[in-house]
Amino acid sequence: MNRFRWLPSIAVLALLAACVPSPEEDAEILTDETEEVETTIIPSIQVDESYYKTLIPYKESASRGLVVSNLYTKYDIKEVEAGLMRLSQNVFSTDDYFFQEGQYLDSNTVSNWLYRENQNSNLDPSLWGLNPSNLDASGNEMDPETRAKKAPIYLAHIVEQNYLKKTADNKVGLGGISIGLALNSIYYYQKEQYGEYYQEPIPDDVIEQKGKEIAEEVITRLRARPELQDVPIVIGLFKQEARNSIVPGTYFAYNVSDSGQNGLGDWQSIDEVYVTFPTSEEGNYYREMNDAFQNFKQDIDKYFSNYTSVIGSGFYRNQQLQKVKIEIPIQFYGKTEIIGFVQYLSGIILSQLPNDVSIEVNITSINGTEALILKEPNESEPFVHIY
The missing domain is CATH 3.10.570.10 (sex pheromone staph- cam373 precursor domain)
Incomplete structure (x- = not known):
């Protein structure tokens, strides 16, 4: 059988009678070509409403x-x-x-x-x-x-x-x-x-x-x-x-x-577009974020001189900013220096960048990823993980 040509198109679901839902459901898949039945799993937990559940395997x-x-x-x-x-x-x-x-x-x-x-x-x-x-x-x-x-x-x-x-x-x-x-x-x-x-x-x-x-x-x-x-x-x-x-x-x-x-x-x-920050392009709907990013970058310049660059991107849908992603490659060598930098960044993210969008900041060095900062829309504190 050519494995590329078939789709598991029919599944008989096993209904769960328990009062407390299981994190998974068993199901049987019947292929169109072979009439063979195989077992699969349908997760009952959905991570987020913007994601689809997927069949397992x-x-x-x-x-x-x-x-x-x-x-x-x-x-x-x-x-x-x-x-x-x-x-x-x-x-x-x-x-x-x-x-x-x-x-x-x-x-x-x-x-x-x-x-x-x-x-x-x-x-x-x-x-x-x-x-x-x-x-x-x-x-x-x-x-x-x-x-x-x-x-x-x-x-x-x-x-x-x-x-x-x-x-x-x-x-x-x-x-x-x-x-x-x-x-x-x-x-x-x-x-x-x-x-x-x-x-x-x-x-x-x-x-x-x-x-x-x-x-x-x-x-x-x-x-x-x-x-x-x-x-x-x-x-x-x-x-x-x-x-x-x-x-x-x-x-x-x-x-x-x-x-x-x-x-x-x-x-x-x-109407979707990704914009690189900082940008010299003229655009009314992303000028505000560009100014905020410039201020964010200047604050880093004031206190930390031995980083290489700050690169940002914003995702806009219908001219409304949806999320911001920032990459900061660094040349720090000490763990305490990285911790101090991350603490400072967490503060200026809250003060300089928009509060109502998703923000992700990745801090990397030649050794790989050093830290991750995530802030969900309208949250008062970011999630911080130092590797």
């Missing part, structure tokens, strides 16, 4: 590992998955659905879809590449510069997530699928083998247009599969940042193909 993605090689930075690798889960909550409630990594798009399928359309045209059309051909109207291969301007690689990666739901007859079945299309904002290319890399920016309007065109084809291919004809499918467009970026890209639009619908509905815009 955890089923790894059928295309596991490709995201690392296809996306440029560790920030995009994390956000393309976390952001897709976040936008999926618009359709699949965390109260009603369980999360599972994608089981339908295996590594072979995803890899083929990322090719140029002329590179694997000898295969079944359902596997043809979704990126534009590198051939001109005469059938000749374009030179690198022409290709960069007329036919860059738009689609960098595809993420699949599955959402399972308890049915009326007390079973768990596939309730929906979310697909994330990671799109390039810059096309990198070489004019000659082993030569210097050049870059061609891709305008935002082109990214959006091509992303929507690719999304239509992806929906068509998914609906051609009998097992996916009657489930809602969410599809999001993610704009990848440059290779040297220290903040991730974000999803900028999503669409829903309702159960039994062959095409897509209306596109919904997503």
Whole structure:
């Protein structure tokens, strides 16, 4: 059996009659292809309403590992998955659905879809590449510069997530699928083998247009599969940042193909952005945080001179700051010096940074992470851990 092609789509739940709930529920999973039953666990405790419960043992993605090689930075690798889960909550409630990594798009399928359309045209059309051909109207291969301007690689990666739901007859079945299309904002290319890399920016309007065109084809291919004809499918467009970026890209639009619908509905815009602090960019809605960060940094300058830098980032949704993350690499050598620094930081976090957002401060040295400071929105004291 091909382990990438099956999904544990039906589970018979074992109801617990005890008055005090157990932290776990046993369930039986029946696969579509083999009719074999295996035992799984459904946790009854949900860490937070913004997280989905997951079935145990955890089923790894059928295309596991490709995201690392296809996306440029560790920030995009994390956000393309976390952001897709976040936008999926618009359709699949965390109260009603369980999360599972994608089981339908295996590594072979995803890899083929990322090719140029002329590179694997000898295969079944359902596997043809979704990126534009590198051939001109005469059938000749374009030179690198022409290709960069007329036919860059738009689609960098595809993420699949599955959402399972308890049915009326007390079973768990596939309730929906979310697909994330990671799109390039810059096309990198070489004019000659082993030569210097050049870059061609891709305008935002082109990214959006091509992303929507690719999304239509992806929906068509998914609906051609009998097992996916009657489930809602969410599809999001993610704009990848440059290779040297220290903040991730974000999803900028999503669409829903309702159960039994062959095409897509209306596109919904997503207003999310990560901003690096300090920043020289003009932006009314993040100027206040930038000023606060500058004051925070100046206070560190006054009392501690032997640190290297302070780098911050803020996540905004609908122009409202949601969370702040700060990285502080240090050159301290004594434990007592680190303790003193952390105590001081805890104080200026409360006095200088916004109180109504989530704040995470990581203090690192050449030895690794030295301390972690976390402050939840509207809390009067941060959580501090010194390693």
